[in-house]
Amino acid sequence: MVATVLRLRYRLLGNSLTRSPWQLVGFVFGMLAAVWLVGLVVVGLVAVSFLQGLEATRAIAVVAGSALLLGWTLGPLIVSGSDGMVDADRLAPFPLSQRQLMFALAGTGLTGIPGIATSLTALASVVLWVRWPLAAVVALPMVVVAVLTCVLFSRLVTTVTTGFSGRRRGQEILGTVVIGLLIMTGPILTGVLGLVDAADDLMARLGLAGTILGWTPIGAAWAVPGDVAAGAWLPALCKLAIAVGTLAALWLVWARALHAAAGTRPRPTTRTVKSGALGLFGVMPTGGVGATWARSLNSWLRDPRYLRQLIFIPLFPALFAFTTGVDGVMFGASAVFVALILAIASYADVSYDGTAFASVLSSGTTGRADRWGRVLGAGSVGVPAVIAIAVVVAAITGTWGHLPAVLGGALGLVLVGYGVSAVSSALLVVPVPRAGDSPFKTVPGQTFASGMLVFVVMGACLLLSAPAIVLAIVSLVTGSAPLGALALVVGIVVGAGVIVAGVIVGGRILDRSGPGLLLRIKAFPI
Structure with missing residues (x-):
């Protein structure tokens, strides 16, 4: 047997x-x-x-x-x-x-x-x-x-x-x-x-x-x-x-x-809200981009499956402070490691929609609008978090002169990650916990192979953000303030360029591959 x-x-x-x-x-x-x-x-x-x-x-x-x-x-x-x-x-x-x-x-x-x-x-x-x-x-x-x-x-x-x-x-x-x-x-x-x-x-x-x-x-x-x-x-x-x-x-x-x-089964939970309360949907702009932005931001702020990614924000500085000390290089670069985690967090976020992705397809939202909405939703949480970590670390260590270089590497990495994810999430779906399940639950259909796909996305993020990261490293090693400022400018410009390119390419792919993604999601074991 x-x-x-x-x-x-x-x-x-x-x-x-x-x-x-x-x-x-x-x-x-x-x-x-x-x-x-x-x-x-x-x-x-x-x-x-x-x-x-x-x-x-x-x-x-x-x-x-x-x-x-x-x-x-x-x-x-x-x-x-x-x-x-x-x-x-x-x-x-x-x-x-x-x-x-x-x-x-x-x-x-x-x-x-x-x-x-x-x-x-x-x-x-x-x-x-x-x-x-x-x-x-x-x-x-x-x-x-x-x-x-x-x-x-x-x-x-x-x-x-x-x-x-x-x-x-x-x-x-x-x-x-x-x-x-x-x-x-x-x-x-x-x-x-x-x-x-x-x-x-x-x-x-x-x-x-x-x-x-x-x-x-x-x-x-x-x-x-x-x-x-x-x-x-x-x-x-x-x-x-x-x-x-x-x-x-x-x-x-x-x-x-x-x-x-054997006798434990998931228990659905419900929540009563005030009639007519639209939450973020009543605040964000109307249209495909605004609706997707509100839905994505709502997931980042309330869905445990997304919140799990945010665990790493305080984790890295805390670990580096205890292991290498607040004067160590790793602690000073905590914002870069946080940016790397946030950069790949959305690499297959269509998977979290589950079969509800059918409503996205039926709504008539274009692929480009969907991509912009998801990028803005993730960026509304990720970019402030990266900046906050960099500023807090600089305040603790007193190395305000290093802040532009660290921000350049970190922002370049996280922005590039959003652009890469705009393409990868239009190509990839992986088994994930269902809405309401524990984010730590082992899901049928998950394999080591599907888990390794994230490293492919990570490699692409590191490669495309290399100009800003290299400039940041040279600035920190040499103590050059102009190079630090240049790293910040390059990180933002390159990151923004990758996002625009990723949204355009990912949007076109999603327009063609959307029904196929839904079929693959439905094929996952329940």
């Missing part, structure tokens, strides 16, 4: 790739990225195994393995491209026992691109212990335990978020927890590593982190081979028990979560 589910999964993947060439492009980029990352990790592991001593090897293995598990755990919450092609809801009508269902879901997690890449990387970690043969032998079964732990953690998080998605209060709690974890990761690690005054170099800090993580469910499996190599048999047995116990506990908790989630 599990093999049948896996075959169906790959049949669905093949159908999605043949239906859209852009899906195929994303899949190819995903495969290339996975191969490149695995190759890079293997080269690094080989270098570490022959150049570092036992203590450094132990620390690197535990810290890297813990980071891998953390990525699998948070991935379903913050990455919209996580693989939801086969989930519990879609398998529910089939005569599967709960154990068969769990094996099928775990199998699909292992056989996806992230699962294969993780398995290959974890298997390559055995190279770390080639100088200690007994540790290398022990590392093989521990790799299996570690990879299965990653998959079960991911599936448990997916099941829990799906179960919460129908409850407004659960959604709010879940979102708060995730945001808190992300924002506090930097401060927590900085505080823990700063407890030891003697930790003046990177390896000492990694050793401290590895020692702590090795006694937790996060890193216990990765710490066992190191203890065996060091001859610390009692700690190795204790950590083995922690690792195996964690795997067993995850299986049991996941089983209970699946059983509890």
Whole structure:
């Protein structure tokens, strides 16, 4: 039965790739990225195994393995491209026992691109212990335990978020927890590593982190081979028990979560408004541009699926302030990183319209008017946010002379992003949570391949905004105020030009491809 589910999964993947060439492009980029990352990790592991001593090897293995598990755990919450092609809801009508269902879901997690890449990387970690043969032998079964732990953690998080998605209060709690974890990761690690005054170099800090993580469910499996190599048999047995116990506990908790989630269904919410109250529609200009502008801005201000993008606005400055300090380069460039996130936030925003996109097509709104309205809606939120971050950072650091250069790079990037999105959103649609669902919900039909499309759009944004970004970097390095002012002018001019070109090109594409986009949206699994 599990093999049948896996075959169906790959049949669905093949159908999605043949239906859209852009899906195929994303899949190819995903495969290339996975191969490149695995190759890079293997080269690094080989270098570490022959150049570092036992203590450094132990620390690197535990810290890297813990980071891998953390990525699998948070991935379903913050990455919209996580693989939801086969989930519990879609398998529910089939005569599967709960154990068969769990094996099928775990199998699909292992056989996806992230699962294969993780398995290959974890298997390559055995190279770390080639100088200690007994540790290398022990590392093989521990790799299996570690990879299965990653998959079960991911599936448990997916099941829990799906179960919460129908409850407004659960959604709010879940979102708060995730945001808190992300924002506090930097401060927590900085505080823990700063407890030891003697930790003046990177390896000492990694050793401290590895020692702590090795006694937790996060890193216990990765710490066992190191203890065996060091001859610390009692700690190795204790950590083995922690690792195996964690795997067993995850299986049991996941089983209970699946059983509890089986009876949970989304609950629609309604809101009563005053008769005749038009909100933004009564304020914005009339016509296709004004109506689309009001609708887009309303989504940015009230739709949780759009608001999720705005989480990153305070996130980057907070993380950089704790990790590199307020005098660091990263903190000073916080506005640029915020601009990058906002630039790609609308790369496929027609998807969020869902089947309601039919009303856009039937209204007679031209593609160009639709593009202008969406650009103005996103810009009404994004441009003030970027400017505010740049000004606040300059006020905190006292580097007012750098403000024009930072604004030039940031505004150039976000404006170019709006122009690129005006074209990409007329070409691409991807599965997204439905209106009213949790923005963190795993959606059927999502694949790693569709998630990789955003990186194609990101590359286009970075390439087109390169003139302003390069001038900004040169200005900051040389301290040249005229170059900073030039970067600001170039950023605004180039960004405005890309927006105009993007609206014209995207509008023409949308006029031709609108019905096709609607058909692809309707074809997404519900």
